[in-house]
Amino acid sequence: xxxxxxxxxxxxxxxxxxxxxxxxxxxxxSPAAFxxxxxxxxxxxxxxxxxxxxxYAAIALDTGLSRVTxxxxxxxxxxxxxxxASSESRTAVPRYLVLRPWAxxxxxx
Numbered sequence: 001x002x003x004x005x006x007x008x009x010x011x012x013x014x015x016x017x018x019x020x021x022x023x024x025x026x027x028x029x030s031p032a033a034f035x036x037x038x039x040x041x042x043x044x045x046x047x048x049x050x051x052x053x054x055x056y057a058a059i060a061l062d063t064g065l066s067r068v069t070x071x072x073x074x075x076x077x078x079x080x081x082x083x084x085a086s087s088e089s090r091t092a093v094p095r096y097l098v099l100r101p102w103a104x105x106x107x108x109x
Contacts (some may be wrong), residue, residue: 010042015102020082028080032065032073036081039063041098051086051095 016038024034038060043052054062060070077083081101085094 008042008046010045012041013100013103015100016041019102024076028076030073030076032063032069033076035063035065035078036070037098038074040083044096044098048096051097053093053095055093068107 020037022036024037027033038053038061039059043054044050056067056071057076058064059074060067063070066072074083074087078085082099084097084099087094
């Protein structure tokens with residue numbers, strides 16, 4: 001019998017761990033926001049960079065957070081423009097994309 005194990009490795013931009021993590025966890029006092037950001041980054045990367053459609057309940061279940069905590073963390077990430085969310089209607093499950101605003105900044109020459 002042959003068993004194959006398939007693992008997905010997610011590579012994070014160093015900025016995520018060096019700057020964003022201390023900012024969200026320390027300054028914003030929201031480790032849940034950092035956890036959800038990392039979770040969404042992984043899910044989107046596994047989806048070939050395409051947006052992922054997830055409910056608050058699904059995010060909460062998959063991260064081990066409560067639905068309310070997930071909802072608050074997503075609101076913070078949206079306010080900070082670290083993720084974007086779009087939906088077809090007001091009650092539809094949103095599609096999320098992870099934004100990397102630091103990558104868009106031009107480096108001084």
